[in-house]
Amino acid sequence: MFLKRGEIMKRILFPVCLFVAILTICSFLSCAKKTEEIRIGEFGSLTGTTATFGISTKNGIDLAVEEINAAGGVQGKLLKVIVEDDQGRPEEAATAVRKLVEQDRVMAVLGEVASSRSLAGAPICQNAGVPMITPSSTNPKVTQVGDFIFRVCFIDPFQGMVAAIFASDSLGAKKAAILRDIKNDYSVGLAEFFATTLVSRGGKIVADESYSEGDIDFKAQLTAIRAKSPDVIFVPGYYTEVGLIARQARELGITVPLLGGDGWVSDRLIEIGGSALNGCYFTNHYWDGDPDPAVQSFVSTYKKRLGGNPDALAALAYDAAKLLVASIEKLASEDPGAFKTLVGVPDAKTGKLRKEALAKLRDILAATRDFPAVTGSINIDENRNAVKPAIFLTIENGKYKYVGKVLP
Amino acid sequence: MQEFLQQLVNGITWGSIYALIALGYTMVYGILRLINFAHGDVYMVGAFAAYFAARLVGAPGPVSLIGAVLVLLIAMGSCALLGVAIERGAYKPLRKSPRLTALITAIGVSLLLENLGIIVFGPDPKFFPQIVTSRQMELVSGVVVGRHQIIVLAVSVLLMLLLQLIVLKTKIGKAMRAVSFNKQAASLMGISTDNVITFTFAIGSALAAAAGVLVALSNPKIDPLMGIMPGIKAFVAAVLGGIGNIPGAMLGGLIMGIAEVMVVGYVSSTYRDAIAFALLIVILLVKPTGLLGTGMAEKV
Numbered sequence: 001m002f003l004k005r006g007e008i009m010k011r012i013l014f015p016v017c018l019f020v021a022i023l024t025i026c027s028f029l030s031c032a033k034k035t036e037e038i039r040i041g042e043f044g045s046l047t048g049t050t051a052t053f054g055i056s057t058k059n060g061i062d063l064a065v066e067e068i069n070a071a072g073g074v075q076g077k078l079l080k081v082i083v084e085d086d087q088g089r090p091e092e093a094a095t096a097v098r099k100l101v102e103q104d105r106v107m108a109v110l111g112e113v114a115s116s117r118s119l120a121g122a123p124i125c126q127n128a129g130v131p132m133i134t135p136s137s138t139n140p141k142v143t144q145v146g147d148f149i150f151r152v153c154f155i156d157p158f159q160g161m162v163a164a165i166f167a168s169d170s171l172g173a174k175k176a177a178i179l180r181d182i183k184n185d186y187s188v189g190l191a192e193f194f195a196t197t198l199v200s201r202g203g204k205i206v207a208d209e210s211y212s213e214g215d216i217d218f219k220a221q222l223t224a225i226r227a228k229s230p231d232v233i234f235v236p237g238y239y240t241e242v243g244l245i246a247r248q249a250r251e252l253g254i255t256v257p258l259l260g261g262d263g264w265v266s267d268r269l270i271e272i273g274g275s276a277l278n279g280c281y282f283t284n285h286y287w288d289g290d291p292d293p294a295v296q297s298f299v300s301t302y303k304k305r306l307g308g309n310p311d312a313l314a315a316l317a318y319d320a321a322k323l324l325v326a327s328i329e330k331l332a333s334e335d336p337g338a339f340k341t342l343v344g345v346p347d348a349k350t351g352k353l354r355k356e357a358l359a360k361l362r363d364i365l366a367a368t369r370d371f372p373a374v375t376g377s378i379n380i381d382e383n384r385n386a387v388k389p390a391i392f393l394t395i396e397n398g399k400y401k402y403v404g405k406v407l408p
Numbered sequence: 409m410q411e412f413l414q415q416l417v418n419g420i421t422w423g424s425i426y427a428l429i430a431l432g433y434t435m436v437y438g439i440l441r442l443i444n445f446a447h448g449d450v451y452m453v454g455a456f457a458a459y460f461a462a463r464l465v466g467a468p469g470p471v472s473l474i475g476a477v478l479v480l481l482i483a484m485g486s487c488a489l490l491g492v493a494i495e496r497g498a499y500k501p502l503r504k505s506p507r508l509t510a511l512i513t514a515i516g517v518s519l520l521l522e523n524l525g526i527i528v529f530g531p532d533p534k535f536f537p538q539i540v541t542s543r544q545m546e547l548v549s550g551v552v553v554g555r556h557q558i559i560v561l562a563v564s565v566l567l568m569l570l571l572q573l574i575v576l577k578t579k580i581g582k583a584m585r586a587v588s589f590n591k592q593a594a595s596l597m598g599i600s601t602d603n604v605i606t607f608t609f610a611i612g613s614a615l616a617a618a619a620g621v622l623v624a625l626s627n628p629k630i631d632p633l634m635g636i637m638p639g640i641k642a643f644v645a646a647v648l649g650g651i652g653n654i655p656g657a658m659l660g661g662l663i664m665g666i667a668e669v670m671v672v673g674y675v676s677s678t679y680r681d682a683i684a685f686a687l688l689i690v691i692l693l694v695k696p697t698g699l700l701g702t703g704m705a706e707k708v
Binding site: 182209210211212215216217219220221223224226227240244247248251252253268271272274 | 410411414415418419422533535538542544546550552554556623627628629634668669670672673674676677678680
């Protein structure tokens with residue numbers, strides 16, 4: 001079938017023109033709306049092998065932002081979170097952050113859970129002068145990237161130190177053994193700080209064995225540890241291996257408690273370790289059964305909105321978002337002009353003003369003192385790390401039980 | 409001394425696992441002169457088959473003895489089928505091709521199984537249910553043997569005896585030996601070499617599946633890539649004992665397991681995987697035919 005020229009106009013060109021026109025109008029409308037938004041970036045592992053980490057974090061941030069927007073936002077301006085998935089890979093994390101900073105021109109970035117991914121994103125935020133807050137990267141190196149990088153969790157040295165204090169004071173341990181994951185910076189760091197603290201308190205490290213992530217057999221190491229008969233075994237690993245280690249330790253007749261850090265935290269831990277974990281202890285950022293009303297109100301809203309119990313990652317993400325918004329509010333009230341330049345999509349003309357405003361936001365974040373957060377009161381120290389209490393949990397008959405809080 | 413004995417117990421347990429897997433390598437090599445690199449992944453499939461079979465018999469709740477045996481048999485049976493399928497689908501069409509082609513195909517099948525495993529079972533580890541509760545008993549003072557370890561040892565010894573019985577006393581076993589001695593001559597004598605090869609793959613794969621189930625029983629983390637390292641180590645064990653030689657594979661497996669545990673226990677866990685390759689290099693330098701291997705003139 002052939003069409004005449006007029007027919008072509010009518011049948012093809014006209015609808016196309018109409019479509020383009022509608023698109024243009026729509027984009028203008030959304031642009032008009034966009035200028036009123038406070039744009040915040042978030043990068044995390046929404047897919048990939050550590051997807052549960054990223055999803056928990058996103059849930060926490062979403063919850064905080066919803067609450068703030070429901071209450072009218074910051075000076076009438078609503079928050080908008082632009083989420084980028086890094087698939088759990090550091091190189092993707094760098095790309096994600098670059099997009100957030102350069103293309104979406106967000107005023108601050110939230111993320112990541114894993115220190116390796118935070119370390120990939122942090123230099124980009126630092127160079128662009130955009131504040132970044134990581135909710136749960138505990139490696140000290142992350143905030144050492146520069147003065148625009150913050151965190152709302154405690155750091156590895158603190159965790160290793162309190163574990164050693166707990167071992168010597170509460171458990172009365174004189175001789176400790178260490179079983180560390182040699183391929184994991186987190187585990188190695190914790191083990192170092194545990195050892196130095198314990199030795200400085202008169203304790204002794206009688207065995208220092210290692211394994212690699214992914215191993216399934218630990219009997220050889222545990223047999224060597226057993227021969228030294230320690231009072232406690234420090235296992236600063238991730239939950240998969242820890243569960244297996246606990247099981248094999250009990251099978252070899254080792255009855256002393258195992259001690260660990262926040263890498264233990266997962267619903268899977270007890271599924272893997274079962275009764276072998278009874279009487280073991282680990283540090284965590286928070287506990288969902290904490291009677292503190294702030295914790296309980298967070299847990300109940302989370303349950304209502306998303307179902308299920310929020311884990312420490314969700315709580316930390318919630319805190320990171322809340323701290324950021326509190327700082328933006330402070331900026332808005334102290335320096336409305338600076339706040340205005342940051343709202344919406346900035347144009348090229350405000351380049352210098354925007355840089356100054358972002359630096360002001362950074363200063364406000366750095367001056368955070370006694371910020372009331374779900375995971376405990378946050379003080380930002382001179383290295384932009386959060387100084388806050390750690391919580392000790394124990395496991396009894398397949399359930400977590402609160403032991404106590406250790407103040408920094 | 410007590411520590412050494414305990415390490416020996418740990419080593420023998422792993423050794424019997426390696427021996428079970430090594431048997432599959434050695435038998436297939438003995439008959440086809442092919443190193444079946446997909447063998448380690450059959451071991452993985454065995455563990456997963458048992459994982460799903462355990463659901464059928466009532467896990468994660470308590471499972472009767474018959475249930476546990478059934479799980480083992482289902483895993484072995486499904487892997488025997490898988491082994492046959494691999495042989496018929498991937499290797500048989502290449503029987504006339506150069507040996508290198510088959511070797512490359514073996515690597516391809518291995519990668520296929522691993523990645524299919526990731527798609528079907530998911531990339532995150534699964535936890536094998538406790539179908540046999542663990543209990544410990546003391547051998548000498550301080551040397552503990554777990555019920556799982558005894559099961560591992562008992563089942564693998566039983567299977568190895570069974571294999572020896574099949575190879576030495578049955579008609580098909582005689583055919584296997586004949587084919588491994590000289591394929592052309594055997595087929596001229598009226599032996600269906602194709603059937604013998606298929607049977608070898610079925611048995612080898614069933615043994616690997618049994619190893620997978622036994623490992624999952626005592627170390628309950630299973631994932632689609634779990635077969636790579638044990639597969640390579642069992643291969644080294646087969647070479648160590650003399651590839652193509654069945655008692656050699658058992659001996660090689662045992663040496664591998666003990667050497668590995670001793671290195672981890674007394675030196676460092678960093679060398680856990682290195683010891684396998686150190687052993688391989690040493691044996692290739694000193695006695696390339698393996699400990700129990702007899703020099704076989706390469707037919708050109």
